[in-house]
Amino acid sequence: MSIATMDNAVRDDEAEFRLDTIVRSDGNNILRAFGELDMSTRAEFVHGLDRLAAVSSVVTIDLSEVSFVYSGVANAIVDATYTHPGKIVIHAPARSVRMVLDVLGAGDLFVDAPGS
Template sequence: MTTALTVVAGPGEDGNRVLTATGEIDMSNAAEFGAALDRELAARTAVTLDLTGVTYLDSAGIAVLFDRADGHDLRLVAPRLLDRVLRISGLPRVTKVMIR
């Protein structure tokens, strides 16, 4: 059963914005995920994307991240569960990724 995606924006401890995603990110909700990320990136110099509550990330979700990593100060915080897929995709070469 698919876990619904929830995306919540708020202030971070460092003064920058944090966008927290929970649930699953796949092709059924990648556009919604991308739109939420776009709103934060449009108004901020740096955004931390907290993916620690994400239990599944497919290629559509990874494409959203790649599309927005270039030209933005995007920082990802991801669970160990996503470490392999993020490394294989090459995303850590284009943006900051911290695994928790």
């Protein structure tokens, strides 16, 4: 297993955004996000998700440490399910994040454990 981290603090007064990419030998990889997924972090998140999905059997998007999700990021997650069919699942979103994803029809992507 290998772990890569991408840090992005947009401004000192904003919550830190971080992505950890966990690559496992079985191809069930994890993209773990921290902080706020807003307009300023959308491109980096989408790039990380697309890159990981291209080399994975399954990508678990771990949102357990995400406090906010911009609808554009949520839409990008839904779009990724079409670009990478059968590869994308979501773990542990906060209630507010889950509500946004549910409204967009992503409720069937939720799993109980990362990498499952």
